[in-house]
Amino acid sequence: MNTLLNRATPYLQATPLAVILGFFLAVPILLLLIVSFWDYDFAGMYPGWETFNYTDTLGSWVTWKTYLNTLKYAAMVWALTAFIGFWVAYFLAFHVRSATTQIVLFLICTVPFLTSNIIRMISWIPVLGRNGLVNSGLVNAGIVEQPIEWLLYSDFAVVLAMVHLYTLFMVTPIFNTMMRIDRSLVEAARDAGAADWQIVWNVILPLAKPGIAIGTIFVVTLVMADFSTVQVMSGGQSASVALMMRNQMSLLQYPAAAANAIVLLVLVLVMVAGILRIVDIRKEL
Amino acid sequence: MGDKRTLGFYVLAAFFGLFVLFLYGPLSAVFILSFQGPNGGLTFPLNGVSLRWFANLFERQAVGDFGASFGRSFALGLMVMAATVTVSLLAGLAFRRRFLGATPLFYLTVASLVIPSIIVSLGIGVLFQQVGWRPAWFSSGYGAHLTWTLPFGVLIMFAVFNRFSPSYEEAARDLGASNWQTFRHVLLPMIAPSLVGVGLFGFTLSYDEFARTLMTSGSSNTLPLEIYGMTTNVTTPVLYALGTVTTVFSFLVILATLGIIMAINRRQARS
Known part of the structure; x- marks a missing residue:
């Protein structure tokens, strides 16, 4: 009896x-797959086996442009967060000497990420707006005559806000990986006559790659899923895949949104699978 | 590294300083502007200083039902926190041993993290519609939030148990402790600070989540949905006042959590 209970314990x-993720994740996704083949009109959805939800969306030039635009955001935000994340993590892990200072500085970086994304997005409005801090500063200093229009409600604002929102997802995994790098490797490189930049390039960067990979998974999937930042910061002028879905959902075109969801899901999972080939997550935790 | 600070250190320190400014600068602008005078607008300069916009928050008709949506978000955050801590701890314990289906369950957990929020939201919304249940923040919304907080909790528990030496438990068992006693008096106290951390994640991720709530909250809004609605149709600093209030609340939650973790550590150091 006791051994039976013992064997059953992990189950x-x-x-x-398993029950929660099964019911609220696996079942809904399977249902979306089914619904994406259904017919619909303004009154409701009709079970069927139609493929026009896919052919409509994939046959439209707008869809392709939207996907390209989303991938463009993902690439730009990835490059910026990877650069910032690497150097911030490197500074914390290798240049801050006391463990207490390390924890305090790390917490300072973390706290804003535990506050509301929407509030942090809105907070750029008084900074970047037509009469915002940046523009009035530039005009008062005589650098520009007219306020710069493209600071807010533009692709620039979207990318800036996303970097602001998502950089921590890059900093944390890279910092975690760097803290586990054996310090004697760095000492050995130094003794062998390596300069600081050579140590960073040839020792730390290769060893930090798993952290960068995990950060990349976070940042890329967050950007691919984003609709609120694109909507608020572009002022409705730019589109993303999720925003396209959101609009279809508000028009109750669920099968069309479901087809888009499946396409987006496949794209994201392929990207993640590609990254997972480089890194074994379970080993890195 | 070396004893003398190199030029590289100062460059990186300056970079780090700019990064912190980048993180906190815009938030402080919102904080200052929420004290905007009665005739002030959404941007600087301040037209006097007043509490007008904070008072405005509590007038019902002005910004929708702020109090009720805060109450819902708070309750949902606590529910999500409780479930995240319990379920993650149990799953973390399960994954310490081999069991059939461990790998698929692990990948399902990772999938939960990477699948775009809006897809989860749409899926649960459609599921409830097809089954004929009415979506509500405490049913469909609750489940939607758990798909976001549980992977974080489980991955944190993974990290905790990867660093946890089984020799403590073996020692307890050698001394004749039962499984339950070992868990209750050896394992639980040692991982308590991490569990508090998981709780903080569960609460704040839920309290701020809104893409997953979009299709699953039913007829009544949570606080982030209320704020999201305000971004499109509110043009007075009341938006900033709400931002300040919720951010201060988040800060208090974080501070309280850190306080609890430090208290636990101190008590353990003493005994």
């Missing part, structure tokens, strides 16, 4: 997680 312990 009992894993059950709540």
Whole structure:
């Protein structure tokens, strides 16, 4: 009896997680796959086996442009967050000497990420707006005559806000990986006569790659899923895949939105699978 | 590294300083502007200083139902926190041993993290519609939030148990402790600070989440949905006042959590 209970323990312990994710993740996604083949009109959805939800969306030039635009955001935000994330993590891990200072500085970086995304997005309005801090500063200093119009409600604002929102997702995994780099490797490189930049380039960067990979998964999936930042910061002038879905959802075109969801899901999962080939997450935790 | 600070250190320190300014600068602008005078607008300069916009928050008709949506978000955050801590701890314990289906369950957890929020939201919304249940923040919304907080909780528990030496438990068992006693008196106290951290993640991720709530909250809004609605149709600093209030609340939650973690650590150091 006791050994039976003992053998059953991990199954009992894993059950709540499996049930919750099964019911609120696996089942809904499977249902979306089914619904994406249904017919619909303004009154409701009709079960069927139609493929026009896919052919409509994939046959439209607008869809392709929207996907390209979303990928463009993902690439730009990835490049910026990877650069910032690497150097911030490097500074914290290798240049801050006391462990207490390290924790305090890391917490300073973390706290804003635990506050509302929408509030942090809105907070750029008084900074970047036509009469915002940046523009009035530039005009008063005589650098420009007219306020710069493209600071807010533009692609620039979208990318800036996304970097602001998502950089921590890059800093944390890279910092975590760097903290586990054996310090004697750095010492050995120094003893062998390597300059600081050579140590960063040839020792730390290659060893930090798993952290960068995990950060990349976070940042890329967050940007690919984003609709609120694009909507608020572009002032409705730019589109993303999720925003396109959001509009279809508000028009109750669920099968069309479901087809888009499946296409987006496949794209995201392929990207993640590609990154996972480089890194084993379970080893990195 | 070396004893003398190099030029590289100062360059990086300056870079780090700019990064912190980048993080906090815009937030402080919102904070200052929420004290805008009665005739002031959404941008600088301040037209006098007043609490007008904070008072405005509590007038019902002005900004929708702020109090009720805050109450819902707070309750939902606590519910999500409780479930995230319990379920993550159990799953973390399960994954310490081999069991059939461990790998698929792990990948399902990772999938939960990477699948775009809006897809989860749409899926749960359609599911409830097809089954004929009415979506509500405490049912469909609750589940939607858990798909976001549980992967974080489980991955944190993974990291905790990867660093946890089983020799403590073996020692307890050698001394004749039962499984439950080992768990209750050895394991639980040692991982308590991490569990508090998981709780903080669960609460704040839920309290700020809105893409997943979009299709799943039913007829009544949570606070982030209320704020999102305001971004399109509110043009007075009341928006900033709300931002200040919720941000201060988030800060208090974080501070309280850190306080609890430090208290636990101190008590353990003493005994």
